Amino acid sequence: MSESSPAATPLRSFGRFELRALLCKSGRSLIWRVFDPRHGQELLLCMPREKPNSAAALEHWLRMAQAGGRVQHPNVAPLFEAGQVEGWPYAAYDRAFGETLDERLARQSAPLPLDAAGWVAQLLEGLAFAHEAGHAHRDLQLASVLIDANDKVRLMGLEVAQEVFPASVDFSTVTRRAVRESAEEDVLCAGLLLHRILSGRPVLEEPDLLAVVQQMQPIGREMVRLGWETPHPIPDPLRAICNRATDRQLRQRYHLARSFLRALDGWRQAAAHDDGGPIVLLLDKLQRQGHLPTTTTGIHRFTAGSGLEAQHASALSEMVLKDMALSLELLRRVNNALRQAGHGGDTVLNVQRAIQMIGLDGLQQAANALKPWPGPLQPVAAEMLRSVMARVAKAAQVAQALRPAGYDGEVVYLLTIMQNLGRLMLQYHFPEDAQQIRQLMVPPEPTEEIPNPPSLSERAAAYAVLGCDLEALGMAVARHWGLGDELLQMIRRQPLDAPVHAPRTDADTLRLTCSLANELLDALAQPEARRRAGVEVATRRYARALGLGLREVMEALNPGAQRPAASPPAPLRGAPERPAVVTPSPLRERLTGRGES
Template structure:
């Protein structure tokens, strides 16, 4: 039986230590011993090569158990993937089974970390992504690892990562168990534990030291909530600065509440790879995936069937442009499609313009009736590619943004055009809209992550995750970045790209030194107020409204009375009676802002 205890001292100082053997293998070093597995370096005299030998910490307790172990290990050995160690041999010496791998695969992660400094975040993310690629493939083939440790992750000189020990750690059953009838722990449950262990490895790489100062990750799990009392979060004193998206991903992987963690290796991989790709290239990762979706299925489905009927009828030609603009504004997808088409056309023509067109009347005039009809026909009818439940969530989001746009119209400073502020308010949530439509499962994950957490004795008032952190943890980048990338892809100008960047919840609201900044901040306040209205409890809702008002009051010269009238215009006399679709204007360049966002003093 392999043993980690030191050999007996030599009776004479000059005598060589006896060679330890395991069958035909010469035992050279014990690299790791966890609660479930052991990893040895051995020398195979028959083939004259060094091998890794991975074996269970506890030998099977019966011939039937040994036979079942061999069956599962052989099945795991048949799973081939570049990031899973290629099995050389599955065998048994006496009652000890083992799985052998070539030592030439590389050095263990423990060995790599012991001989050098902690990797930079990009390198750590690359290693973990490779590990997750192999692990996800194994999980999808119906296998679980059950004892992921740093010593079982091997890195080649070219930074190729592979995982050793698949199906080596198996469940232990009584010696008289019937292995044809016994019910094993669900692979999904074991797979979730594998994913948690990978999250702990990411923490170790980023912090430069073992989590909770324990090398055995199974012992760490026993100390973590909800089983134990420890909370594993990335600290601030790390060998290298950790970018906020990567920090959010790492903290979600080891969240104290199990429901908040990654449950599948693919989900973890997608978030981490999304951040890694976006960090290396502005147009990569989730951005590239989203733009590909836009090219194939469009940005949003149409919501107004009556508009399509009008677009296909001859009566449309006799309608005034302002009436057509009013119809277009009721369809969020068509409004965005017209703006996309007219600005992309101007860019392709290379014609000099006074800035991005954010004027539906001007867009209609430039595209012509045929262009508007073509744009309307290009939209997929509601609900597009969505199933019933995701379509309901998208409709709720659109209604929410329409409410925010109406609040912004009521709060806009005197003289500014109501439709301009409405469209800017909606486009500040462009990323959220597109993710909800194109990646509904990811949008659902983000919604779940930002839900209030359940209080515990250790954390009676837990703070929920922000939407930005939730997007980081799911996609690897935030929703604003996605919206900005799409705005650039649509050839929208720099000025509009600035205005559709919503004010950060923690960022101070400073003096607005331009019309564009005034519009941006007004739209941001309207979106914060609309979000506050989603609070389920009246006291929390009112507190959120007052907090948002206080943030913007000095800059926008508004008070709580104006905000209350904007939210409930019917509650006071003299509330502004806004038309459903007021006139629209173009967004000019910064050098010509003054007076270009107004509508004749309306």
């Protein structure tokens, strides 16, 4: 049996099959388009490149191929027949399931990114199911993927490219090990397949994806990253997902087809519907587990009694603010009540005013609605959530210290927390994903070629894990709570790649002040050698817009530090002085509840 040209029909036969065209010839397998005169139909024949080296090996090959053929999934092509001709085994599939992805790309060279992601997601659905059933593919190529006229994708060729072992080995033992090792290689090849579709050209100019794997680090020396010259613009989340799938470092890649699939599905659903994937799952978890677990016990001691004096409300407010979950639940209830009463444009972000509006019974109900600490979390995840909450609370305190005169401290405190809503929700509801994101943000090991490798940003890491960024999670929760558009705008952090302009409104001032505080805490989370530089960079970014200098920032970060008596704090060079006279503001009154009738 040898290669034939697609133009010749047929040139040779293989057993009863008439060979029509060789569709794929990789280092491990062959795929032929054949005609079966017995059934009067075209089939696709998948065969290993190497003949089994013994009768036992041939028997094992057929047994494994037939077992793979019993994997029933919508995205796995059903096996038509498995057999052998003169010691050469084959697995046959019905050509009616569609053309190969190679053939489709020859006709449609530049599918849209959303379509490409959909095809690969379907492939990963089938691949994940096969892996979980104990089977691997071991030679995933574009020709291994069938796609019909309705873009339904099916994987064919499970267990065709089996490893060749000495005739004396225990096949059951080596096969179990081989499946585990081969599953990650399958996932890597799925990433290369996505890269091939999005880039519009063979990866490293090599059509055999397994040959590409051999050239990639750490086996070879090549890096595979999606370039910028692509047939269509590639959205940042999809680019991050594709690049993670083929990362040069093994620890950064997807190790499971399900993990890869989840990231792709998260982006696809968000891109197609502006809502979906992890966002839908998060909103479902909100219904069952709440937004955060409460850290408060014994609130009934504070709410005992009938009167609500000003001092009592102040003490309650102070206690509630120490419990992040209770603060958010109280604001959710108060603002939801305002919306139901027809005051949808009003928002209250002052806990003391919220307590006065909802009453002691309402406060008790809000506390009772929360799950006790740590909710469903295991100890390690609970400790990480406590750490994240402490960091967010510190950022809120820094924002309070940096706020301009005339702005309510509780409003600034709560806005800073809400700018971290996505991070808090991630750590509570998806702790494993949060850990993945942190790992992706760790810089890779330096090499001679790249002595100072860059790390992934939090946004890119979230894209690679979830298919959306953390701000999208937080915004989805805020919308779910019915918070107004004005507040939704204020809880968006200032993008790191965008310049900071002078605020035009109170809302701008509040948003920028909270963004600065959060960036300062991010800087402090860096390795010690880079913290000071990070603080200075953040301060310089906001200095002119907010009229702040490094001294004010350092005092906000270290409020208890001893400082010698000196001249008044000076802003950075070029930063304007803060206004001495505070102009009354309708927005500030609304947020504190003073604008309510």
